Amino acid sequence: MSHIWLFFLLASLVSGGLSGQLSHLSVAAMQGAQEGVQLSLALAGALCLWSAVSRVMEKSGLSEKLSQLLSPFLSRIFPETCRDGAARSFLCANFTANLLGLGSAATPMGVSCVRRMQEFSRDKTRASNEMCRLIVMNTASIQLLPTTVAALRSSLGSSHPFEILPAVWVSSVCSVAVGLLAAFVLEERT
Amino acid sequence: MTELLVPLLLLFVSLYGLLRGQDVYACLLQGAREGLSTLLSIVPSLIILLTAISMLRASGFFDLSARFLSPLFHALGMPPELAPLMLVRPVSGGAALAVGAELMKTYGADSLIGKTAAVMLGSTETTFYTISVYFGASGIRDTRHTVFAALLADCTGFFMACLTTRLFLS
Numbered sequence: 001m002s003h004i005w006l007f008f009l010l011a012s013l014v015s016g017g018l019s020g021q022l023s024h025l026s027v028a029a030m031q032g033a034q035e036g037v038q039l040s041l042a043l044a045g046a047l048c049l050w051s052a053v054s055r056v057m058e059k060s061g062l063s064e065k066l067s068q069l070l071s072p073f074l075s076r077i078f079p080e081t082c083r084d085g086a087a088r089s090f091l092c093a094n095f096t097a098n099l100l101g102l103g104s105a106a107t108p109m110g111v112s113c114v115r116r117m118q119e120f121s122r123d124k125t126r127a128s129n130e131m132c133r134l135i136v137m138n139t140a141s142i143q144l145l146p147t148t149v150a151a152l153r154s155s156l157g158s159s160h161p162f163e164i165l166p167a168v169w170v171s172s173v174c175s176v177a178v179g180l181l182a183a184f185v186l187e188e189r190t
Numbered sequence: 191m192t193e194l195l196v197p198l199l200l201l202f203v204s205l206y207g208l209l210r211g212q213d214v215y216a217c218l219l220q221g222a223r224e225g226l227s228t229l230l231s232i233v234p235s236l237i238i239l240l241t242a243i244s245m246l247r248a249s250g251f252f253d254l255s256a257r258f259l260s261p262l263f264h265a266l267g268m269p270p271e272l273a274p275l276m277l278v279r280p281v282s283g284g285a286a287l288a289v290g291a292e293l294m295k296t297y298g299a300d301s302l303i304g305k306t307a308a309v310m311l312g313s314t315e316t317t318f319y320t321i322s323v324y325f326g327a328s329g330i331r332d333t334r335h336t337v338f339a340a341l342l343a344d345c346t347g348f349f350m351a352c353l354t355t356r357l358f359l360s
Contacts, residue, residue: 008242016249032244036237048225055221060207146312158299167354171313179343186335
């Protein structure tokens with residue numbers, strides 16, 4: 001992260017020099033910090049609302065229902081993992097949390113799943129085929145309701161913040177499909 | 191259709207919770223409190239990153255990079271204004287959110303560019319962060335084809351975001 005930050009600073013100095021805008025930089029820095037606070041406040045309401053809703057889904061067993069529904073689909077992509085009970089339940093929980101947009105719950109479940117898969121692999125420092133598939137699936141968003149983005153849109157004056165949903169779903173499905181397909185194809189070669 | 195989604199979802203989840211004998215209101219409060227702590231964890235990075243991004247914007251960096259990359263983007267049918275978003279998206283979630291907010295503010299949240307930026311943010315993830323968390327936590331050094339496949343998925347997501355926004359939302 002430190003390198004990115006440094007790159008941002010250098011890039012703004014260089015391109016400021018190129019376009020003759022150097023004198024605006026110090027005002028822009030202060031304004032940017034202020035915008036950070038405003039953006040956080042704009043996101044606060046929606047973020048709290050959706051974590052509240054997902055908490056209810058978790059407590060009432062709705063999330064678990066969803067993960068049972070998904071397990072036939074997951075056992076196709078992760079046949080070896082699904083043979084082990086513990087790995088399978090981590091996998092389902094990870095997938096469901098991703099669908100519901102609970103990144104903070106999805107990551108620990110996914111990491112536990114990888115650790116469990118590791119117990120069955122011979123070389124502990126090498127990623128197995130199914131580990132690669134799992135991580136690729138986690139790097140491609142499969143969120144049903146992109147609530148943070150919707151909150152951002154409504155705070156910036158969008159009239160229908162959720163109208164992007166169909167486009168988001170189609171794009172997500174395509175990107176996950178291409179990622180998994182690439183993983184399957186490349187498994188043979190590496 | 192999509193306008194009714196939120197109220198119906200709220201109703202369904204609450205009814206289901208009540209029928210299952212949960213104290214729905216207490217759960218909501220607890221969840222909202224967790225939301226606040228999530229928010230607190232991203233506020234510092236938003237402030238710091240928006241400082242840098244505001245400087246980048248004032249320096250003309252986004253215009254320069256858009257001009258530099260525009261032939262490539264035109265060939266793919268993607269708006270060159272979105273180049274900065276695609277560059278930071280796999281690296282930092284906070285920075286991507288900040289760049290996306292900037293685009294929506296400049297061009298309007300309901301403009302084609304604003305909508306495409308939103309679809310991109312909604313259909314991709316912070317790829318490098320996720321990969322480093324997973325492999326870091328499990329001590330795996332040989333990551334094989336993971337990075338390549340994940341980046342290919344991101345590129346697909348970006349391209350499809352442009353395509354679907356044009357097809358469904360304009």
